Amino acid sequence: MKAFARLIPLLAMFVLAALLAGIRLPPPARVAAAPALQLTAFPTPTPGPDGRILYVVQPGDTLWRISAVTGVSIDELRRLNNLTGEDVIREGQTLILGFGGPSEGPTQPAPAAPTLLPGITPTPTAGPGTGMICILLYEDVNGDAFRQEDEFSIPGGAVSVANRSGTVSLQAETEAGPPDPDVDPPRVCFPDLLEGEYTISVAIPDGYNPTTVLNATLELQAGDETFIDFGAQLSSEGLQAALPPEEGGRSPMLGIVGGVLILGGLGLAFYVLRGGGRGRG
Numbered sequence: 129m130k131a132f133a134r135l136i137p138l139l140a141m142f143v144l145a146a147l148l149a150g151i152r153l154p155p156p157a158r159v160a161a162a163p164a165l166q167l168t169a170f171p172t173p174t175p176g177p178d179g180r181i182l183y184v185v186q187p188g189d190t191l192w193r194i195s196a197v198t199g200v201s202i203d204e205l206r207r208l209n210n211l212t213g214e215d216v217i218r219e220g221q222t223l224i225l226g227f228g229g230p231s232e233g234p235t236q237p238a239p240a241a242p243t244l245l246p247g248i249t250p251t252p253t254a255g256p257g258t259g260m261i262c263i264l265l266y267e268d269v270n271g272d273a274f275r276q277e278d279e280f281s282i283p284g285g286a287v288s289v290a291n292r293s294g295t296v297s298l299q300a301e302t303e304a305g306p307p308d309p310d311v312d313p314p315r316v317c318f319p320d321l322l323e324g325e326y327t328i329s330v331a332i333p334d335g336y337n338p339t340t341v342l343n344a345t346l347e348l349q350a351g352d353e354t355f356i357d358f359g360a361q362l363s364s365e366g367l368q369a370a371l372p373p374e375e376g377g378r379s380p381m382l383g384i385v386g387g388v389l390i391l392g393g394l395g396l397a398f399y400v401l402r403g404g405g406r407g408r409g
Protein backbone atom coordinates (compact mmCIF):
# COMPACT_ATOMS: atom_id res chain seq x y z
CA MET A 129 0.00 0.00 0.00
CA LYS A 130 2.80 2.27 0.84
CA ALA A 131 4.49 1.38 -2.41
CA PHE A 132 1.32 2.29 -4.38
CA ALA A 133 1.18 5.63 -2.63
CA ARG A 134 4.70 6.34 -3.73
CA LEU A 135 3.82 5.49 -7.33
CA ILE A 136 0.94 7.95 -7.49
CA PRO A 137 3.17 11.08 -7.81
CA LEU A 138 5.26 9.27 -10.41
CA LEU A 139 2.15 8.33 -12.38
CA ALA A 140 0.87 11.89 -12.15
CA MET A 141 4.16 13.25 -13.45
CA PHE A 142 4.10 10.67 -16.28
CA VAL A 143 0.55 11.59 -17.30
CA LEU A 144 1.38 15.30 -17.18
CA ALA A 145 4.47 14.77 -19.33
CA ALA A 146 2.45 12.74 -21.82
CA LEU A 147 -0.17 15.42 -21.98
CA LEU A 148 2.40 18.13 -22.50
CA ALA A 149 4.06 16.11 -25.23
CA GLY A 150 0.78 15.56 -27.13
CA ILE A 151 -0.29 19.26 -27.26
CA ARG A 152 1.26 21.24 -30.09
CA LEU A 153 1.24 24.97 -29.69
CA PRO A 154 0.70 26.97 -32.89
CA PRO A 155 3.76 28.83 -34.12
CA PRO A 156 3.90 32.52 -33.25
CA ALA A 157 2.15 34.73 -35.78
CA ARG A 158 4.38 36.72 -38.01
CA VAL A 159 3.70 40.47 -37.93
CA ALA A 160 3.94 41.81 -41.47
CA ALA A 161 5.55 45.22 -41.80
CA ALA A 162 3.29 47.97 -43.20
CA PRO A 163 4.08 48.64 -46.87
CA ALA A 164 5.80 51.93 -47.56
CA LEU A 165 3.56 54.67 -48.98
CA GLN A 166 4.04 54.69 -52.71
CA LEU A 167 3.62 58.23 -54.05
CA THR A 168 2.84 58.71 -57.68
CA ALA A 169 5.38 60.47 -59.81
CA PHE A 170 4.76 64.22 -60.07
CA PRO A 171 4.67 65.40 -63.70
CA THR A 172 6.41 68.66 -64.49
CA PRO A 173 3.60 71.18 -65.16
CA THR A 174 3.92 73.59 -68.08
CA PRO A 175 1.83 76.68 -68.88
CA GLY A 176 -1.03 76.15 -71.29
CA PRO A 177 -1.89 78.43 -74.21
CA ASP A 178 -3.71 80.75 -71.81
CA GLY A 179 -0.76 80.91 -69.41
CA ARG A 180 -2.35 78.79 -66.64
CA ILE A 181 -0.23 76.05 -64.98
CA LEU A 182 -2.57 73.09 -64.44
CA TYR A 183 -2.17 69.79 -62.57
CA VAL A 184 -4.43 66.72 -62.62
CA VAL A 185 -4.80 65.10 -59.18
CA GLN A 186 -3.25 61.59 -59.11
CA PRO A 187 -4.13 58.64 -56.82
CA GLY A 188 -2.89 59.28 -53.28
CA ASP A 189 -2.46 63.04 -53.81
CA THR A 190 -3.29 65.50 -51.07
CA LEU A 191 -2.98 69.23 -50.92
CA TRP A 192 -0.08 68.75 -48.52
CA ARG A 193 1.83 66.50 -50.97
CA ILE A 194 1.13 68.78 -53.94
CA SER A 195 2.28 71.76 -51.91
CA ALA A 196 5.46 69.91 -50.82
CA VAL A 197 6.54 68.91 -54.32
CA THR A 198 5.52 72.11 -56.15
CA GLY A 199 6.52 74.72 -53.59
CA VAL A 200 3.04 76.30 -53.79
CA SER A 201 1.62 76.87 -50.32
CA ILE A 202 -1.61 75.18 -49.30
CA ASP A 203 -3.25 78.59 -48.77
CA GLU A 204 -2.23 79.62 -52.29
CA LEU A 205 -3.60 76.37 -53.75
CA ARG A 206 -6.89 76.97 -52.01
CA ARG A 207 -7.03 80.59 -53.17
CA LEU A 208 -6.25 79.71 -56.79
CA ASN A 209 -8.86 76.93 -56.87
CA ASN A 210 -11.56 78.46 -54.63
CA LEU A 211 -11.16 75.71 -52.04
CA THR A 212 -12.11 75.96 -48.39
CA GLY A 213 -10.66 74.08 -45.45
CA GLU A 214 -13.47 71.57 -45.70
CA ASP A 215 -13.03 70.77 -49.41
CA VAL A 216 -11.28 67.51 -50.33
CA ILE A 217 -9.57 67.06 -53.66
CA ARG A 218 -10.36 63.96 -55.69
CA GLU A 219 -8.53 61.91 -58.25
CA GLY A 220 -8.76 63.37 -61.76
CA GLN A 221 -9.53 66.86 -60.51
CA THR A 222 -7.69 69.70 -62.31
CA LEU A 223 -5.97 72.23 -60.07
CA ILE A 224 -4.40 75.57 -60.94
CA LEU A 225 -0.85 75.88 -59.63
CA GLY A 226 -0.20 79.39 -60.93
CA PHE A 227 0.25 81.43 -64.06
CA GLY A 228 3.13 81.81 -66.47
CA GLY A 229 3.87 82.64 -70.07
CA PRO A 230 2.10 80.59 -72.74
CA SER A 231 3.87 77.46 -73.83
CA GLU A 232 5.84 77.77 -76.98
CA GLY A 233 3.97 76.30 -79.91
CA PRO A 234 5.22 75.63 -83.38
CA THR A 235 6.80 78.63 -84.98
CA GLN A 236 4.54 80.18 -87.60
CA PRO A 237 6.25 81.46 -90.72
CA ALA A 238 6.13 85.22 -91.15
CA PRO A 239 3.73 86.38 -93.85
CA ALA A 240 5.45 87.13 -97.09
CA ALA A 241 5.66 90.77 -98.10
CA PRO A 242 3.40 91.67 -101.03
CA THR A 243 5.11 91.82 -104.37
CA LEU A 244 4.89 95.29 -105.89
CA LEU A 245 5.30 96.07 -109.53
CA PRO A 246 8.03 98.57 -110.45
CA GLY A 247 6.87 102.15 -110.09
CA ILE A 248 3.87 101.28 -107.89
CA THR A 249 3.83 102.17 -104.20
CA PRO A 250 1.26 100.90 -101.71
CA THR A 251 -1.51 103.32 -100.81
CA PRO A 252 -1.80 103.85 -97.03
CA THR A 253 -5.19 103.41 -95.44
CA ALA A 254 -6.67 106.88 -95.16
CA GLY A 255 -8.60 108.06 -92.12
CA PRO A 256 -11.43 110.59 -92.14
CA GLY A 257 -10.66 113.39 -94.60
CA THR A 258 -10.93 117.13 -94.05
CA GLY A 259 -12.16 120.08 -96.07
CA MET A 260 -12.55 123.87 -95.84
CA ILE A 261 -15.52 126.26 -95.80
CA CYS A 262 -15.10 129.98 -96.70
CA ILE A 263 -17.80 132.62 -96.11
CA LEU A 264 -18.26 136.09 -97.70
CA LEU A 265 -20.77 138.72 -96.54
CA TYR A 266 -20.95 141.25 -99.39
CA GLU A 267 -22.79 144.53 -99.90
CA ASP A 268 -25.48 143.82 -102.47
CA VAL A 269 -25.72 147.35 -103.89
CA ASN A 270 -28.29 146.62 -106.60
CA GLY A 271 -30.18 144.08 -104.48
CA ASP A 272 -30.19 141.30 -107.11
CA ALA A 273 -28.85 138.67 -104.66
CA PHE A 274 -25.81 138.04 -106.91
CA ARG A 275 -22.41 139.44 -106.12
CA GLN A 276 -20.86 141.72 -108.73
CA GLU A 277 -17.16 142.46 -108.98
CA ASP A 278 -17.65 145.96 -107.57
CA GLU A 279 -19.60 144.75 -104.53
CA PHE A 280 -17.28 144.45 -101.56
CA SER A 281 -17.33 142.74 -98.19
CA ILE A 282 -19.26 144.08 -95.21
CA PRO A 283 -17.32 144.24 -91.93
CA GLY A 284 -18.79 143.42 -88.54
CA GLY A 285 -20.94 140.44 -89.55
CA ALA A 286 -21.02 137.36 -87.27
CA VAL A 287 -20.41 133.96 -88.90
CA SER A 288 -20.94 130.60 -87.19
CA VAL A 289 -20.21 127.07 -88.41
CA ALA A 290 -21.40 123.93 -86.58
CA ASN A 291 -21.61 120.26 -87.51
CA ARG A 292 -24.66 118.06 -87.07
CA SER A 293 -23.24 116.02 -84.20
CA GLY A 294 -22.46 119.15 -82.18
CA THR A 295 -18.74 118.45 -81.83
CA VAL A 296 -17.80 121.51 -83.92
CA SER A 297 -19.02 125.05 -83.15
CA LEU A 298 -16.90 127.88 -84.57
CA GLN A 299 -17.47 131.66 -84.75
CA ALA A 300 -15.74 134.49 -86.59
CA GLU A 301 -16.34 138.11 -87.73
CA THR A 302 -16.27 139.43 -91.28
CA GLU A 303 -13.73 142.06 -92.29
CA ALA A 304 -13.71 144.98 -94.71
CA GLY A 305 -11.84 144.55 -97.97
CA PRO A 306 -9.94 146.96 -100.23
CA PRO A 307 -12.16 148.90 -102.72
CA ASP A 308 -10.49 147.29 -105.70
CA PRO A 309 -12.42 145.03 -108.11
CA ASP A 310 -9.21 143.25 -109.04
CA VAL A 311 -8.60 142.14 -105.44
CA ASP A 312 -10.71 139.38 -103.98
CA PRO A 313 -12.57 140.47 -100.85
CA PRO A 314 -11.49 138.82 -97.61
CA ARG A 315 -13.44 135.69 -96.74
CA VAL A 316 -13.85 134.06 -93.36
CA CYS A 317 -12.39 130.55 -93.81
CA PHE A 318 -12.60 127.50 -91.56
CA PRO A 319 -9.92 124.96 -92.64
CA ASP A 320 -9.32 121.36 -91.50
CA LEU A 321 -12.98 120.51 -90.92
CA LEU A 322 -13.72 116.79 -90.77
CA GLU A 323 -16.03 115.60 -93.52
CA GLY A 324 -19.70 115.61 -92.59
CA GLU A 325 -22.81 117.79 -92.52
CA TYR A 326 -22.40 121.44 -91.48
CA THR A 327 -24.77 124.36 -90.85
CA ILE A 328 -23.56 127.90 -91.66
CA SER A 329 -25.35 131.02 -90.43
CA VAL A 330 -24.58 134.77 -90.71
CA ALA A 331 -25.81 137.73 -88.63
CA ILE A 332 -25.57 141.04 -90.52
CA PRO A 333 -24.59 144.26 -88.72
CA ASP A 334 -27.03 147.09 -87.95
CA GLY A 335 -28.03 149.33 -90.85
CA TYR A 336 -28.36 146.49 -93.40
CA ASN A 337 -31.22 144.42 -94.77
CA PRO A 338 -30.55 140.89 -96.06
CA THR A 339 -30.95 140.23 -99.79
CA THR A 340 -30.22 136.48 -99.54
CA VAL A 341 -30.96 133.77 -97.01
CA LEU A 342 -28.53 133.99 -94.13
CA ASN A 343 -28.09 130.27 -93.40
CA ALA A 344 -27.17 127.17 -95.35
CA THR A 345 -26.57 123.45 -94.81
CA LEU A 346 -24.03 121.48 -96.79
CA GLU A 347 -22.33 118.05 -96.86
CA LEU A 348 -18.56 118.57 -96.72
CA GLN A 349 -16.49 115.89 -98.45
CA ALA A 350 -12.79 115.19 -97.97
CA GLY A 351 -10.72 117.65 -99.99
CA ASP A 352 -13.62 120.07 -100.61
CA GLU A 353 -13.07 123.86 -100.57
CA THR A 354 -16.57 125.33 -100.41
CA PHE A 355 -17.22 129.09 -100.90
CA ILE A 356 -20.58 130.56 -99.86
CA ASP A 357 -21.71 134.20 -100.41
CA PHE A 358 -24.34 135.99 -98.32
CA GLY A 359 -25.67 139.41 -99.41
CA ALA A 360 -27.06 142.45 -97.57
CA GLN A 361 -28.03 146.00 -98.61
CA LEU A 362 -27.96 149.29 -96.76
CA SER A 363 -31.31 150.19 -95.23
CA SER A 364 -32.76 153.72 -95.36
CA GLU A 365 -31.39 154.36 -91.89
CA GLY A 366 -28.05 153.05 -93.02
CA LEU A 367 -28.05 155.30 -96.09
CA GLN A 368 -28.84 158.38 -94.00
CA ALA A 369 -26.14 157.50 -91.52
CA ALA A 370 -23.70 156.98 -94.39
CA LEU A 371 -24.14 160.57 -95.76
CA PRO A 372 -21.31 162.83 -94.54
CA PRO A 373 -22.51 165.91 -92.55
CA GLU A 374 -21.76 169.48 -93.85
CA GLU A 375 -19.39 171.77 -91.97
CA GLY A 376 -21.02 173.13 -88.85
CA GLY A 377 -23.09 170.02 -88.51
CA ARG A 378 -25.60 170.98 -91.26
CA SER A 379 -26.81 168.56 -93.82
CA PRO A 380 -26.07 169.41 -97.52
CA MET A 381 -29.75 168.75 -98.30
CA LEU A 382 -30.75 171.58 -95.99
CA GLY A 383 -28.33 173.89 -97.77
CA ILE A 384 -29.87 173.06 -101.13
CA VAL A 385 -33.39 173.68 -99.85
CA GLY A 386 -32.30 177.00 -98.34
CA GLY A 387 -30.73 178.12 -101.60
CA VAL A 388 -33.92 177.33 -103.51
CA LEU A 389 -35.98 179.37 -101.05
CA ILE A 390 -33.64 182.33 -101.34
CA LEU A 391 -33.78 182.30 -105.13
CA GLY A 392 -37.57 182.07 -105.00
CA GLY A 393 -37.75 185.08 -102.67
CA LEU A 394 -35.53 187.17 -104.89
CA GLY A 395 -37.64 186.35 -107.96
CA LEU A 396 -40.84 187.29 -106.16
CA ALA A 397 -39.40 190.63 -105.02
CA PHE A 398 -38.24 191.47 -108.56
CA TYR A 399 -41.71 190.72 -109.94
CA VAL A 400 -43.44 192.94 -107.38
CA LEU A 401 -41.10 195.86 -107.95
CA ARG A 402 -41.46 195.63 -111.70
CA GLY A 403 -45.23 195.53 -111.51
CA GLY A 404 -45.39 198.57 -109.18
CA GLY A 405 -43.25 200.75 -111.51
CA ARG A 406 -45.55 200.05 -114.44
CA GLY A 407 -48.65 201.14 -112.41
CA ARG A 408 -47.24 204.63 -111.64
CA GLY A 409 -46.45 205.37 -115.29
